[in-house]
Amino acid sequence: MADVRVSLEINGTTYEREVEPRLLLIHFLRDHLGLTGAHVGCDTSNCGACTVHLDGAAVKACTVLAVQADGARVTTIEGLGSTGDLHPIQEAFWEHHGLQCGYCTPGMIMAAADLLERNPDPSEHEVRDALSGNLCRCTGYHNIVKAVLAAARAPHDGDATPPESPGDPTLPVMGVGA
Amino acid sequence: MSPSETTPTDTNATDATNGQSAYVGRRMRRKEDPPLLTGKGRYTDDMVVPGMLYAAIVRSTEAHARIASIDTSRAAEAPGVHGVFTAEDLDLAAGMPMAWVPPGVEVKTPEHWPLARGEVKHVGQGVAVVFGEDKYATVDAAGLVEVAYETLPVVVDPEAALTDGSPLVHEEFGTNKTHEWGLGSEDMDVAWEEADVVLERRIVNHRTAGAPIEPRACIADYRAGYLTLWTTTQIPHLTRSFLAGSMQMSEDHIRVVAPDVGGAFGVKLNHYPEEAIACAASRKLGRPIKWTETRSEHMATTIHGRDQIDYVKMGVKRDGTITGIHINVIADLGAYYLLLTPFIPCFTAFVAGGCYKIPRVRTDITGVFTNKFPTDATRGAGRPEATHLLEVMVDQAAAELGISPIEIRRRNFIPKEDFPATVAVGIVYDSGDYHGSLDKLLSKIDLDAFERDRAELQKQGIYRGIGFSTYMEICGLAPSRIVGPGGVGIQAGFWESALVRVHPSGSVTVYTGTSPHGQGLDTSLAQIVADRLGTSPEVVEVMHGDTNTGPYGMGTYGSRSLSVGGEAVARAAQKVQDKAKAIVAHVLEAAPEDIEVTGDRFSVRGSPGKGMALSEISGAAYIPENLPDGMEPGLEETTFYDPTNFVYPFGAHACVVDVDAETGRIDVSRYVAVDDCGPAINPLLIEGQVHGGIVHALGQALYERIHYDENGQLVTGTFLEYCIPSAADVPSFETDRTETKSPSNSLGVKGIGEAGTIAASGAVVNAVVDALRPLGVTFINMPLNSMHVWETIQEARS
Numbered sequence: 022m023a024d025v026r027v028s029l030e031i032n033g034t035t036y037e038r039e040v041e042p043r044l045l046l047i048h049f050l051r052d053h054l055g056l057t058g059a060h061v062g063c064d065t066s067n068c069g070a071c072t073v074h075l076d077g078a079a080v081k082a083c084t085v086l087a088v089q090a091d092g093a094r095v096t097t098i099e100g101l102g103s104t105g106d107l108h109p110i111q112e113a114f115w116e117h118h119g120l121q122c123g124y125c126t127p128g129m130i131m132a133a134a135d136l137l138e139r140n141p142d143p144s145e146h147e148v149r150d151a152l153s154g155n156l157c158r159c160t161g162y163h164n165i166v167k168a169v170l171a172a173a174r175a176p177h178d179g180d181a182t183p184p185e186s187p188g189d190p191t192l193p194v195m196g197v198g199a
Numbered sequence: 200m201s202p203s204e205t206t207p208t209d210t211n212a213t214d215a216t217n218g219q220s221a222y223v224g225r226r227m228r229r230k231e232d233p234p235l236l237t238g239k240g241r242y243t244d245d246m247v248v249p250g251m252l253y254a255a256i257v258r259s260t261e262a263h264a265r266i267a268s269i270d271t272s273r274a275a276e277a278p279g280v281h282g283v284f285t286a287e288d289l290d291l292a293a294g295m296p297m298a299w300v301p302p303g304v305e306v307k308t309p310e311h312w313p314l315a316r317g318e319v320k321h322v323g324q325g326v327a328v329v330f331g332e333d334k335y336a337t338v339d340a341a342g343l344v345e346v347a348y349e350t351l352p353v354v355v356d357p358e359a360a361l362t363d364g365s366p367l368v369h370e371e372f373g374t375n376k377t378h379e380w381g382l383g384s385e386d387m388d389v390a391w392e393e394a395d396v397v398l399e400r401r402i403v404n405h406r407t408a409g410a411p412i413e414p415r416a417c418i419a420d421y422r423a424g425y426l427t428l429w430t431t432t433q434i435p436h437l438t439r440s441f442l443a444g445s446m447q448m449s450e451d452h453i454r455v456v457a458p459d460v461g462g463a464f465g466v467k468l469n470h471y472p473e474e475a476i477a478c479a480a481s482r483k484l485g486r487p488i489k490w491t492e493t494r495s496e497h498m499a500t501t502i503h504g505r506d507q508i509d510y511v512k513m514g515v516k517r518d519g520t521i522t523g524i525h526i527n528v529i530a531d532l533g534a535y536y537l538l539l540t541p542f543i544p545c546f547t548a549f550v551a552g553g554c555y556k557i558p559r560v561r562t563d564i565t566g567v568f569t570n571k572f573p574t575d576a577t578r579g580a581g582r583p584e585a586t587h588l589l590e591v592m593v594d595q596a597a598a599e600l601g602i603s604p605i606e607i608r609r610r611n612f613i614p615k616e617d618f619p620a621t622v623a624v625g626i627v628y629d630s631g632d633y634h635g636s637l638d639k640l641l642s643k644i645d646l647d648a649f650e651r652d653r654a655e656l657q658k659q660g661i662y663r664g665i666g667f668s669t670y671m672e673i674c675g676l677a678p679s680r681i682v683g684p685g686g687v688g689i690q691a692g693f694w695e696s697a698l699v700r701v702h703p704s705g706s707v708t709v710y711t712g713t714s715p716h717g718q719g720l721d722t723s724l725a726q727i728v729a730d731r732l733g734t735s736p737e738v739v740e741v742m743h744g745d746t747n748t749g750p751y752g753m754g755t756y757g758s759r760s761l762s763v764g765g766e767a768v769a770r771a772a773q774k775v776q777d778k779a780k781a782i783v784a785h786v787l788e789a790a791p792e793d794i795e796v797t798g799d800r801f802s803v804r805g806s807p808g809k810g811m812a813l814s815e816i817s818g819a820a821y822i823p824e825n826l827p828d829g830m831e832p833g834l835e836e837t838t839f840y841d842p843t844n845f846v847y848p849f850g851a852h853a854c855v856v857d858v859d860a861e862t863g864r865i866d867v868s869r870y871v872a873v874d875d876c877g878p879a880i881n882p883l884l885i886e887g888q889v890h891g892g893i894v895h896a897l898g899q900a901l902y903e904r905i906h907y908d909e910n911g912q913l914v915t916g917t918f919l920e921y922c923i924p925s926a927a928d929v930p931s932f933e934t935d936r937t938e939t940k941s942p943s944n945s946l947g948v949k950g951i952g953e954a955g956t957i958a959a960s961g962a963v964v965n966a967v968v969d970a971l972r973p974l975g976v977t978f979i980n981m982p983l984n985s986m987h988v989w990e991t992i993q994e995a996r997s
Contacts, residue, residue, distance in 0.1 A: 041335065052334065057245035058238020060461070062412040063494035067918035070412055098238035111236040115228050118883045121891065122717030123235030124242065124413040124461025145931065153927035156918070158412050158462050159717050161890030161955075162926040 027091040031056070032100030040087045047071040047082035049090075050097060058098035058127045062156070069155030072128035073097045079135035081128075081154070098127035101134065110134055110172040119168035121159035129155045133169045142173055221798060222726040222736055226883040230736065231721045240459045243416040243431050248487040251418065252281055253334045254477060255341035256490070257327040258500070259319035262355070262570040262911020263368070264348035266317060269327055277340035279332035282484050286314040289479040293445040295535070296470055299542035301688035306378040306566070309369050311535040313472035313479075319348070320368055320534035321572050322913055323499030328476055330484060353911040357531035357567040358508065368534050368568035375568040377532055377541055382548040383561030383624045390523020390559040394514025398595055403980045404584045406506035406531065406905040407898075409577045410923055413461020414492035415501060419477035421485075426478055427454045431461070433468040433714050434754035437691070439746045441470045446478055457744035460716030464895070465576035466502050467716070468756040469538045498916045503905050504577025506531040507544060509588045515596045519607040523559035526551055526588065530566045533573040540573045541566050542689065546581025546673070552622050553589045554633045554671040554849055555611040560623040570911040576756060578895050579956045582672045587981075590668045590961030594968065598977065604965065608637060608669050619942070628671065628847045629941045629949075632875065636937050637669055640851040640873045643933060649855070657973070662858045663868075664970025667851065668962035674950035675846035675943065676757030694841035695759070696750040697767035699728060699775050701834040703821040705814025706738040709771075712752010713764035714744045718952060719884040720760050724768050726880055727946070731772035732779070733796040734813045750837060758848070758950020761880065766944040767840035774836035779816045785827045786811065786819055846941045846949035850874035852893070854962035858970045863989030865901060865967060871933040872958070876951040877941050885951050889934050892955020898924045900963035904982045971995070 024039040031054065038053060050056040050073070059082055062070035071082040074096040102108035110133050113119065120126040129152065136143060136151040143151065148169045149162070157165060234240050271283040282288075295311040310316075314325045327344050331337030352366030359365055360375040368375055384390075391397050417430035426448060432438055435455040443450040460467065477488040492501070508529040514522035530544040548562035597607040612633040613620050620628045644665075653663040676682065677693035684690050696712035709728055713720060720743070725736035732739075742748055755764070780794040783801045793804045802810035811819075816834065819825060823832035855869035872889055879885055902922040906914045915921040940947030960981060967983055968976060975995035979988070 043335070048334070051245070055247075056238070057242075058240075060242070060413065061244070061491075062414065062461075063918045065494065065917045065919045068412055068494075102237060104233040104237050104239070107233075107236065114236055115232045118228065118887045120232060120235055121719070121887055122411065122413065122462040123232075123240050123459065124411070126235055127238050130236070149926040153925040156412060156923055156925060158410060158464065158895070158923060159891045160887060161892070161894035161932065162924075162929060163890040163931050164887060166926060166931065 025088050027087055029090055029095055031095045042088050044087045045083055046085040046087050046090050049087035056097050056099055060124055070125050070128040072131040079132050109175045113168040113172035117164050117168040119165045125157040137173055220730050222729045223880050227881055229719050229722045242459045242461050243429050244491045248418055248420050251487040251489050252330045253337045254488050254490040255329045255337045256325045257341050257344045259322055259324040259326055261319055261348045261350055262322050262353045263351040264319050267347040267349050270345040273343040274329050274340045279336050280340045282330045285327045286312055286316045291445045291479050292447045296441050297536040298538055298690045299688055304380055306541050307372045313475040321570050325472055353570045355569050355907045355911050357529050357569055360567050360569050377566035379565050381563040384559040387523055387525050387559055387561050390514045393522040395517045396599055397514045399512045402509045402511055402588045404505045404507045407504045407903050408905055409464035409466035411462030411464055414497045416491040417474050417477050418489045419481040420487040421481040425452050429456045430474055431467055432457045433463050433756050435714055435744050436746050436751050438470050445475055454747045457714050463716045464578040468576050495916050499913050502537055502575035506574050507584050511588050511592055513592045519602045519610045521555055521557045521611050526562045528564040530564055531569050532566050533571040535573050537573045537575045540575045543576055543581050547585040549673050550582050550585045554669055556613045571907055579953045582957045586670045586957050587961045591964055594965045604667050629844055629943045630939050631849050632939050636873045636875055637851040640853055643871050662860055662970040664856050664966045666854050666962045666965025666969055668958045669851045670958040671847055671849035672957045673845045673847055674758035675762035676759045678842050694839050695764040695767040696752045696839050697771040698749050698837045699771040701817045703817055705817045709741045710749025711743045711764050713755045713760040715755050715760055723880045727769050728772045731776050732813050733799050733801055758952040762846045762944055762948050762950055763842055767838050769946055770840055771836045771838040782816050782819050783811045844943045846943050848876045848949040848954050852958045852962045854966045856966040856970055860992055863985035865983055867930055873935045874954055875937045875939050877948040878938050886934055888951045889955045890932050893959045894924050894929050895956040896959030900960040900981050901983050
C-alpha cells in the first residue's frame with residue numbers, strides 16, 4: 022500500500038512525513054522522529070511503556086496508527102518537562118523514588134498526568150486503578166503511588182520533607198558510549 | 200592552589216574516617232534520575248548506528264523436531280534484505296557458554312549453538328535470521344522463510360522425563376537426567392529417629408519469568424577488526440570475554456557497552472544467542488546489526504526462573520524443635536543450558552536451613568532436560584525456592600504440633616550470640632538477630648485486632664489469614680575460593696574492581712566493575728566516596744557498563760553490587776584518602792596521622808581552621824611542585840576486592856490476605872516487612888528494593904506462571920497470559936529495618952535486591968492456608984490463582 026502523508030503537532034512542533042499506513046504511532050515517534058522517551062515493553066498493549074497524550078488524553082502509542090493520529094496534537098514525555106524545569110509529577114517521582122530502571126517511567130508519568138488532569142485530588146485507590154494499565158517491575162508501585170499522590174497535593178502542600186539531592190540535573194547519562 | 204585556612208562550614212559533616220558520615224545513611228534522591236524522568240535515558244533500542252540493519256529471527260514453532268529443510272530463497276529476495284543466515288552461516292568458534300564444572304560431578308552438557316543445527320528442542324529456538332534495512336520489512340521477510348519440520352516426541356513434565364521410556368530431549372545422552380548434586384548432612388536417619396513427627400510434602404515452585412519491562416536488545420558494530428556491542432546486559436565484561444572466544448578475537452579489540460538497562464532481575468545475567476548472531480553477522484555483512492526482542496520472544500527465549508519440584512521431609516520434636524530437613528529437588532532445566540542453568544538450584548542447598556538451628560540439613564538435586572527454554576538466575580536464584588519450602592514446612596509443622604507459627608520460629612532461631620554461626624551445610628553465617636526482626640515485626644501488628652477483624656469478615660464469607668516468613672539469605676557473590684573452579688565449580692572469580700579518580704579540579708569519577716540497571720548505585724557509591732574524600736556526591740560521577748572505561752569487572756547480580764562492588768569502591772576511596780592525607784601533611788607540615796576528614800576538608804587535628812579542600816589537594820597532586828619525596832603525581836587509585844565470606848541478610852515478613860471462598864479470589868490487604876541488610880547507605884533505595892522484591896514474589900505466589908502445554912507449546916507467551924501484578928493488584932507496604940553489621944566487609948552492609956523476593960511467597964501461602972483452615976484447607980501450592988484456590992476449597996469441603 023502506498024505511503025500516506027501525515028501531519029502531527031508533537032510537543033509543539035509540526036511534523037509532516039510520508040508513512041506506511043500500518044506504522045504504529047510509537048514507531049513513528051521513536052524510529053522516524055527520534056523521540057525515544059516513550060518505550061516499547063510488550064506486543065499486546067498491556068505494559069503502557071509507550072503512553073503519550075493524544076489531543077490531551079493518555080493513549081498507548083502502540084495501539085494507535087500514525088495515520089490515525091494525522092492532524093492530532095501529541096505530547097510525549099519530552100514535551101512534559103525538562104531537566105531544568107521538571108513537571109510536578111516528574112519532580113515527585115524523583116523525590117519519592119518512584120523509579121528504578123526508568124523504563125516504564127515515561128509512560129507511567131504520562132498516565133499519571135492524564136489522571137491528575139481529570140481528577141486533581143485522587144484517592145490511593147483511584148491512583149492505583151488509573152495506573153493499572155502501566156506495568157512496572159522494579160518499584161512494586163508503592164513509591165509511584167506515593168509520588169502521584171504527592172504531585173496531586175504539590176501546589177498547596179509543602180509540609181513533606183523531600184529527600185536531599187546529590188544530583189545535578191544537567192549531568193549526562195552515564196555509561197553510554199559513542 | 201595554595202591551602203587556605205578556613206573553618207569547615209558543613210555542620211552536618213563530621214569525621215568520616217572515624218565512622219561518622221556526612222552522606223552515608225541519608226535518604227538522598229538519585230543522581231541517575233533526571234534523564235530517566237525526562238525521556239532522556241538511553242536504552243539499547245533507542246540507539247541508531249549509521250548503516251545499521253535490523254535482524255529478525257525465524258523461530259521454531261515446534262517443541263521438538265528434526266529440521267528437514269529451510270528455504271530462505273523468498274526471504275533473500277525480499278525488498279531491503281541483505282542476508283538470511285542459518286546455523287552454518289555463523290562463523291563462530293564456540294556455542295553458548297555454560298560456566299559450571301563442579302569437581303567430581305558429571306553434568307551432561309549439550310552443544311548449544313545460537314541457531315539450531317539439525318534439530319529444534321523448544322519452541323522459540325532460533326532457526327534462521329533475516330537482516331534488512333527496514334524494521335517492518337525485515338519482519339515481513341522473516342515470515343517468508345520456509346522451515347519443514349519432522350516432529351519428534353515431546354516431554355514437558357520433568358518427573359515424566361525421568362521415567363523409563365520417556366521421549367529423550369538429547370538422544371545422545373540416553374537419559375533426560377542432567378546430573379545429580381548434593382550438599383549437607385550424611386546422617387539424615389538420625390534426624391528422623393530423633394523426631395516425634397516427620398512431615399513430608401511435595402512443594403512445587405513453578406516456572407516464572409523475570410520479565411523486566413525492557414525486553415532484550417543489542418547492536419553489534421564490527422569495523423576494521425574492532426567490534427563494539429551495545430547490549431542489555433548485567434555483565435558487559437564477561438560478555439566481552441565470551442565474544443573473544445566465540446568470535447576468535449583478541450579481547451582488547453572488543454568493546455561491550457551496557458547503556459541504560461531497563462531492569463533485568465537476573466535474566467540479563469547471561470550471554471544470549473542473539474548477541475552472538477549480531478556480532479557474527481556484523482562481521483560477515485560489514486554492517487552494524489540491531490536486534491530488539493519482542494515481548495513474545497522474551498517470554499519464549501529469555502531465561503525462565505525457579506521450576507523445582509521439592510520433595511521435602513522435616514523432622515520435629517513435640518516441643519517444635521526441628522531435628523532435620525531433607526529436600527529432594529527435581530530441577531526442570533529445559534532443553535539447553537545458558538550461563539549457569541544447572542548450577543542455580545545449588546543455591547537452594549546453601550540456604551536450606553534458613554534462620555533455624557537445624558542439626559541435620561541435606562539437599563539432593565536432580566537436574567532434568569525437558570522441551571522448554573532453559574531456566575537460570577532469576578531474582579533470588581534458588582534461594583526463594585529454599586525459603587518458600589522451609590517457611591511453608593515450618594507452618595505445616597506448627598499446625599501439626601498445635602504450636603503457633605510465631606512460637607515455632609522462636610524456638611528454632613539461631614540465637615544472636617551464636618554468630619558467626621557454622622550451620623549444618625558447612626557455611627558460616629556472618630551475623631544475625633532473627634529474634635530482633637521478628638519482635639520488631641510483631642510490634643507493628645495487633646494480633647488481637649486481627650482476630651476480631653477476622654471473625655467479623657468471616658460472617659461476610661471473607662476468610663482472612665495471616666502468614667509469616669522469617670528468612671535469611673546468602674548473597675554478595677562471592678568469595679572466589681568458595682564458588683570458583685576449585686570450590687563449587689563456577690569457572691570464574693567473583694571479586695569486584697573499583698577505580699576512584701580525582702580530577703585536577705577536585706571533582707571525582709568512580710569506575711565500578713558492577714553494572715547496575717535500576718538499583719541506584721550511582722547515588723549510593725557517590726555517597727560512600729564523598730564521605731571518604733570530604734566532598735559532595737554532586738561532584739562524584741559513577742561510571743559503569745563500558746569495557747573501554749575502567750578495569751575489568753564482574754557485573755551486577757546476586758545482590759553483590761554494594762557489599763562487593765561498594766566495598767571495592769570504599770577501599771579505592773580509602774587509598775585516595777591516604778594519599779591525600781600524606782599530601783596535606785606534607786604541605787601543611789603536620790604528621791600524616793593528624794590529618795582527618797572533617798566535612799568538606801582535610802584538617803589538621805587540634806588545629807582548627809588549618810586544612811585543605813580536595814580541590815587544593817588535587818591541585819597539589821597534578822601540579823607536583825611540592826609533593827613528598829618519591830610520591831607519584833596524580834590522585835587516583837584502583838582496587839580489586841575479593842570477599843572472604845558471603846553476606847547473610849535476613850528479616851521477618853507478614854502478609855494478610857482476604858480470600859473470597861465463593862470465587863477463590865485473594866486480596867492481599869496488608870504486608871509488613873522488617874529487613875536487615877546492615878547499616879543503610881541510603882534508606883530510600885533500600886525501601887525501593889524491598890517493595891519491588893516483595894511484588895515480584897507476590898506475582899509468583901498469586902498469578903505468574905510460565906506454562907507449556909503437553910505439546911511443549913508456550914501458553915503464557917505474552918503479558919496477556921503471563922500476568923505480572925499491576926498497581927491495582929497490590930497494597931502499599933509497611934517496611935522497617937533492623938541494622939546488624941556484617942563483619943564480611945568494612946561497610947558492614949549486606950545485599951537487599953533479592954531479599955523481598957526471597958521472603959514473600961512463603962508468607963503469602965501461609966496466609967492463605969491460615970485463612971482457609973476453617974474450611975479444611977491445610978496445604979496449597981502456588982500459584983494461588985482464583986481457580987486453583989476455589990478448587991482447593993471444594994476438595995477440602997468434600
